[in-house]
Amino acid sequence: METRMSRFLISTRAQRHASQSMILEAQSFQTGSSNVMFGRKAIKKKRWNEIGVMCIIFYALFYSWILRQRSLYEAVRRGASTQPFHTKLFEEHDNSTRSTNQKRHNVVERPEDHQHLQFSKINDTPTLNLHQKSLDLLRQSKQRNTAILIKHPPEKHPIGLQFIHPKELRQRDFFSDSWLINRQRLLEIDESRIGIVEDAAFAAVGDRAWEPHSYSKMLYDWNDFCVEHLSKWWGVLQVLRGGDPGHIFDHVIGMLERYMTERVRPPPNVSSTDSSPLGKTIGMIAFASYKTRIQKHDPDGTKGRKLTAYSLAATIASLYQVGFARVVVVGINDHDMSHVQDAVNILLPIFDGQKAPSEKNHGHDQIYLVRLGTSNMEIAFVQVTDPRWISNGKIERNIPRAAIIGMRLAMNRKLNGTETSKWLGSHNNAWQYWDNIYLTEPDTILHIRRELLTKFGEALREGLSLFPHRLHPLPHESDLPTNHSLNPGLYLPDVGHFANIVTITTSTNSEKGDELDELSSDYASCCDDGHAWPGDDGWERKDGCRPWWTCGFHRIRFDRGEKFNQTALLEKHERLQLYPMMRLQNGIGAVFASTNHGRRCFPSKSRCIQ
Structure with missing residues (x-):
């Protein structure tokens, strides 16, 4: 019995122990699983x-x-230049290559190629390597912009024109307040985009995102298609200041007169402007007269009126010599017509022309016929009075906008017969007769290489829109009269880099690629320098000059004890020293260096071929 009982207890204990072991193992397993999880x-x-x-x-x-x-x-x-300053013609990393290329193309050396151009001691100031400061300016530009942009060669169009590659252009490079387009491109312009004056130029360039159209082109050789814009030039010269202390006003008028009498020629090899390659082109001038902002400087307005008349006459003369058969001057003021009459009166004796008012142009919107030999050109004035044309609310007066709207409506046959004749003349189906439109300002001299006029006509027929380079004349000592007393801070001195001036001529036959004499000072072309704007690069308005090219122009206040220091003056012009100094042989005769936005070209003895 005891034995059974003991066995039972042992068995029970063993089972209990086993159960406890199993429980412990289970708990241990659960704990392990939880740790694993x-x-x-x-x-x-x-x-x-x-x-x-x-x-x-x-x-x-x-x-x-x-x-x-x-x-x-x-x-x-x-406008910052993001490429190293080299091109296919100018290899700065290899002096031998650069020398070979310069010899082959007879190009002017870049200003940065001269490493040791010294200026002598002036006014007891120490000798200063001013060109080294300009080189430092270039070096800083390269440090700010380290990305390398590939140099794109010019586009060679089948018709024989060379255009700047689109990737080499900024939007502002297209701006010159001038363009040459065909009738269809004019009708495609969205007038709602023309809010400020500059929009009239850009509306023809690109779309609503301001991206240039594929058909918007600029010539690779600046000498093929460019304009001289004059108002900034004589603005620095202060020709409308009272008393004309520098005796500059009459000299400027004389330069404009010499341009018209000595350099303007009739269209080449044609019997009339109607048969010239650009004969069916209307030149449209958005007109505003000049007057000084300070009335005491020109109390009766005589100087402003004379400057207005001569600049308008010179502008019209430049349109005449490329074969435009009609010019429409568009104004908004009642007295604008009298300025057009003054300009015509200047042109008639110069061209030995005849003035024939047309009764078909209805009252004060008079047509004048200017004759030179067998060539004719109509000059008309149209006064816009519709406030919806003149402004869309952004600015009070936008004359280019009014001109574009009026011409578009006339071409679209949206005006009555009387109004249409004011814009298009008396031709039958005049809206179909005219092929092209050229927009410009009354102080802008047009230059088109004469042997390329036929190719320009072909380009326009293909639908290309052409935009000229806007040359920016600079006040220069060599352009002033010998007996002038102009303030020395208002012009570039004829010393050092600024004394090395080359002449861009049209005497070579660029069609055949003929070269000029290497020993002469004349050059046939000015080849675009690509994606580089060295003067404008890094400039900000807070630098104390507006715009960038004016940094060295400053009226010396002798009455306040200020002294003239030529070395200091040249140092302030360090940005302009990055450009070659040039003069157009068939222009008004003023020195220029760049476009107003700082784009650069280099003179060449032959055509710009890469």
Whole structure:
């Protein structure tokens, strides 16, 4: 009995122990499973943390890349040069290559090629290597913009014209307040985009995003198609200041008169302007007269009126010599017609012409017929009075806008017969007769290489829109009268870099690629320098000059004890020393260096061929 009982107790204890062992094992297993599960979660969480860190790093790198691209875009947009200053013709890293290319193309050396141009001691100031300061300016530009943009060669069009590659141009390079387009391109302009005066130029360039159209072109050789814009030039000379202390006003008038009498010629090899390559082109001038802002400087307005008449006459003469058969001067004021009459009265004796008012042009909107030999050109005035044409609310007066709207309505046959004849003349189906329109200002001298007129006509028929380079004349000592007393801070002195002036001529036959004499001072072309605006690069309005090219022009106040220091003056013109000094043989005779936005070209003895 006891034995059974003891066995039972032993068995019960063993079972209990076994049960407890199983429970402990189960608890141990559960604890182990939980630890395993916890370990897996930790590993997964760690991996997600690593992925998150990698994503953050990737996002940071991507964001920094976006910022870099945006900074480069902004640099290009504001005019910063983002390429090293070299081209196919100018290899700065290899002196032998550069020398060979310069000898082959007879090009003027870049200003930065001269490493040791010294100026002598002036006014007891120490000798200063001014050109080294300009080189430093270039070096700083390169440091600000480290991205290398590929140099794109010019586009060679089948008709025989060379255009600047689109990737070499900024939007502002197209701006000259002038363009030459065909009738269809005029009708495509969206007038609602023309809010300020400059919009009239850009509306023909590109779309609503201001991206240039594929058919918007600029010539690679500046001498093929350019304009001389005069108002900034005589603005610095202060020709409308009272008393004319520098005796400059009459000299400027004389330069305009010499241009018309000595350099303007009739269209080449044609019996009449109607048969010339651009004979069916209307030149449209958005007109406003000149007057001084300070009335005491020109109390009766005589000087302003005379300057207005001569600049308008010179502008019309430049349109005449390329074969335009009609010019429409568009104004908004009652007295504007009298300025047109003054300009015509200047042109008639110069051209030995005849003035024939047309009764078909209805009252004060008079047509004048200017004859030179067998060539004719109509000159008409149209006064716009519709306020909806003149302004869309952004500015009070926008004359280019009014001119474009009026011409578009006339071409679209949206005006009555009387109004249409004011714009288009008395030709039958005049809206079909005229093929092209040229828009410009009354102080802008047009230059088109004469042997290219036929090719220009072909380009317009193909639908290309052509935009001239806007040359920017600079006040220069060599252009002033010998007995002048102009303030020395208002012009470039004829010394050092600024004394090296070359003449751009049209005497060579660019069609055949003939070269000029290497020993002469004349050059046949001015080849575009591509994606480079060295003077404008890095300039900001806070630098104390507006715009960039005016940094050295400053009236010396002798009455306040200020002294003239030529060395200091030249130092302030360091940006202009980055450009060659040039003069157009068939222009008004003023020195220029660049466009007003700082684009650069280099003179060449032959055509610009790469």
